[in-house]
Amino acid sequence: MTQERKILVVEDEPAIADVLVEYLRHAGYSPSHVADGRVALDEIRRDPPDLVVLDIMLPGMDGTAVCRELRRFSTIPVIMVTARVEEIDRLLGLEVGADDYICKPFSPREVVARITSLFRRMEWGNPVPASGPAQLEIDDAGLRICINGNRLPLTPTEFRLMRLLASSPGRIYTRAQILDLAYHGDQDVSDRIIDSHVKNIRKKISSVWPDVDVIHSVYGIGYRYEIVA
Template sequence: MTDNSLQRILIIEDDLKIAALLQDYFVASGYQVEQQHDGRSGLASVQKSLPDLVLLDLMLPLMDGISVCKEIRKFTQIPVIMLTARVEEVDRLLGLEVGADDYVCKPFSPREVVARAKIHLRRHSGKTTQASGFFIETAEQRILFEGNALPLTPVEYRLLAELISHPNRVFSRQHLLDIAHEDQRDINDRTIDSHIKNIRKKIQSKLPEPECLHSVYGVGYRFELPPSSST
């Protein structure tokens, strides 16, 4: 059985019963799940910490699903599946034109939604992930900024890819040690600090301002999207 425990699904749906039903099915399939019940909160959640896939209702309070999807596509290419009770063809096409990967019409089978999500997660795996001008090419094990590859070591690649994939999330040094552990057995906090220092220099050679990698005193590090890319 495939272990999906590290994959996180974000459900943005204002119908609490539907959201709860979908969560039950995804949790039973081994995924982590978060719910948000209006468009603004949903978008804020994606900006704070990228999920692996978003289930996005078309009709939402505060900010509709089309607008949320447009904003999401400004900084990431994670899979987005639209949920809609409006079956007019224009709505289906419009949803896909703004960057949605798929749509499911209500009422739907939760099993079908999970199956669709698995397909898109598999397709997305190994493809380029974009965040604020940074491109993570998983298959090639490299990171580009505005088309230019950063000269990263394998350990630096793994550390930066983890940080970029979850903008604004604070990672402990222990977590980053675990990421680096594959290639280096004799490592400690100072080794991580040294790697981060080197990564900073390599980013600053391409992007002098603003600072993207931030130290969090007594905890670890976080990657922060430049303001122009997160608004």
């Protein structure tokens, strides 16, 4: 039940924090708010929430440092919020262990939708039959992804692409977004290369979980991650 889920909003702009807290409360969650990075870590250790919405630009300790430290002792889902749109910041937000990111200005409804999506993915951790959702495990430090306990033999680039898509099940990522978020800036990447990587990932998923579609093409747009048996 959403009302049992505690959300910690770490945001130093009062107007933004107030809106997020109000929308989360209206959606049935139990939100709380702090405005300082170090205070956030103390709060998480004292009373762990179910999810953290974490701004990057914070007093005390910035959001990337908070997320990096948080990952030393917790796997709580983290959604990074940033006003910086440069590629390096987007990649950094994911590489320090964040589960998703949102750029300012944003729609509070989108934040709620992303949170709901992350919670849905967490629920897939329960044992299920092969015809249902798989147990998906993502190890950021080891660049490993396992489905039902079987490790996918992914290259680092394939790992980043798969992780991006799996971070928001059902969300459509355009090829431009995939290029921004899953590839390093010095890589010469075309749409055809992205398509080739997706094809390889599909083959590797099929080798451990056959007859189930996971990565879907959205004609003329890009791809989405959604398990369809």
